[in-house]
Amino acid sequence: MHNYKELIVWKRSIKLTDEIYKITRILPLDEKFGLVSQMRGSAISISSNISEGAGRKTDKDFSHFLAVAHGSICELESQLYVSLELELIKNDDFNRITEELTEIQKMLYALIIKFGN
Numbered sequence: 001m002h003n004y005k006e007l008i009v010w011k012r013s014i015k016l017t018d019e020i021y022k023i024t025r026i027l028p029l030d031e032k033f034g035l036v037s038q039m040r041g042s043a044i045s046i047s048s049n050i051s052e053g054a055g056r057k058t059d060k061d062f063s064h065f066l067a068v069a070h071g072s073i074c075e076l077e078s079q080l081y082v083s084l085e086l087e088l089i090k091n092d093d094f095n096r097i098t099e100e101l102t103e104i105q106k107m108l109y110a111l112i113i114k115f116g117n
Contacts, residue, residue: 016101073108
């Protein structure tokens with residue numbers, strides 16, 4: 001078992017979730033059950049899967065949940081692209097968040113390689 005609260009990737013994913021909540025507050029009300037819900041759920045899923053995997057008994061299980069968290073990053077990134085295309089978010093916000101997503105992806109991938117064997 002791993003202490004997820006000590007993982008930098010988990011800490012950064014928590015901060016990312018905070019950013020997503022701030023950005024989605026400005027989206028139109030008619031997106032409350034669309035993009036807002038999807039983006040928030042994807043963001044929360046990243047840290048949730050890291051912590052759930054850390055609580056599992058084997059490194060292989062941990063690696064599996066890290067991979068699921070990686071999938072949530074891809075999902076969130078896609079939703080950000082849709083939001084940008086629909087002009088619901090600003091370019092600066094999009095760029096800042098996708099840069100952070102890329103960094104989190106790299107950290108997750110390194111952990112997946114480390115614990116996936």
